[in-house]
Amino acid sequence: MRSYHNKVVWITGASSGIGEALAREFANQGAILVLAARNVQKLNQIKDTLPNAEVHTVISLNLTDLSNVDALVSSVIDHVGRVDVLVNNGGISQRSLVGETPLEVDRKIMEVNFFGAVGLTKSLLPSLREVKGQIIVISSISGKFGFFLRSAYAASKHALHGFFESLALEEASHGITVTMVCPGKINTEISMSALNAQGETHNEMDHNQETGMPAEVCARQIVRAASKNKPEVLIGNKEIIAVYLKRFVPCIFRRVIAKQKAT
Numbered sequence: 001m002r003s004y005h006n007k008v009v010w011i012t013g014a015s016s017g018i019g020e021a022l023a024r025e026f027a028n029q030g031a032i033l034v035l036a037a038r039n040v041q042k043l044n045q046i047k048d049t050l051p052n053a054e055v056h057t058v059i060s061l062n063l064t065d066l067s068n069v070d071a072l073v074s075s076v077i078d079h080v081g082r083v084d085v086l087v088n089n090g091g092i093s094q095r096s097l098v099g100e101t102p103l104e105v106d107r108k109i110m111e112v113n114f115f116g117a118v119g120l121t122k123s124l125l126p127s128l129r130e131v132k133g134q135i136i137v138i139s140s141i142s143g144k145f146g147f148f149l150r151s152a153y154a155a156s157k158h159a160l161h162g163f164f165e166s167l168a169l170e171e172a173s174h175g176i177t178v179t180m181v182c183p184g185k186i187n188t189e190i191s192m193s194a195l196n197a198q199g200e201t202h203n204e205m206d207h208n209q210e211t212g213m214p215a216e217v218c219a220r221q222i223v224r225a226a227s228k229n230k231p232e233v234l235i236g237n238k239e240i241i242a243v244y245l246k247r248f249v250p251c252i253f254r255r256v257i258a259k260q261k262a263t
């Protein structure tokens, strides 16, 4: 079992939802946090409510612009000494049909969810090797099957599996471990910031989000799985059964998934 006491944990998307709940869970376990997102004001508010607030660091990070990521990583390492755990959590969802979605919206979703995680990870890799660190990737059950209104979102999450499963094989000899997390429906504001076909925010709290698992419960299960170095974990309520249906009885899966409500 890994202990996170006095470990430096860098969380992207820490200003809301699962990232915020992960910040609380890791801080409760004695971790030293690097909280990253675009909304620095919100990050500072969260930091101030965490145990040992003074040891945590807030940084501004836009996952669509990693042109200065190496300088950012260097400044964080200079400030906190090392990074033991990177949590690639920041992301946006989608609520639009393939037939109505211009390519730039697909690219934007890939940029945040896939290239954002890839770019930051590559920049941090040398220092993660030094401490035999851990990478936690917040994918989704949409990383396991496609779904209505989620074409680019599901593609970005599938892509994370391909990339980070390859990285896990390559980096095992350097002592780096990877935990892929596939949440189902979690009660966060992700549907609010999801992009529609115009590339604007959906701005609606969807039923699936409102009735989902509390983010705190999800975060607790993520940290437990990561502490056991699990390569992959499914987290959610009955919706995660769909992953098993697809794997073991794909013909039943196709009938069931076609009847689900998209929001």
Ligand SMILES: NC(=O)c1ccc[n+]([C@@H]2O[C@H](COP(=O)([O-])OP(=O)(O)OC[C@H]3O[C@@H](n4cnc5c(N)ncnc54)[C@H](OP(=O)(O)O)[C@@H]3O)[C@@H](O)[C@H]2O)c1
Binding pocket: 012, 013, 014, 015, 016, 017, 018, 019, 036, 037, 038, 039, 040, 061, 062, 063, 064, 089, 090, 091, 092, 093, 112, 138, 139, 140, 141, 182, 183, 184, 185, 186, 187, 188, 189, 190, 191, 193, 209, 212
């Ligand atoms: N909620 C669910 O049902 C669910 C299910 C499966 C997987 N997930 C995954 O869980 C992760 C967290 O989502 P959530 O549900 O907690 O949603 P959320 O409450 O909307 O949080 C998303 C986080 O991502 C950050 N973010 C968005 N765009 C960004 C950008 N361009 N640069 C940097 N940070 C950015 C946001 O911060 P700023 O706006 O401050 O930048 C925010 O902190 C996502 O990867 C999502 O795909 C969620």
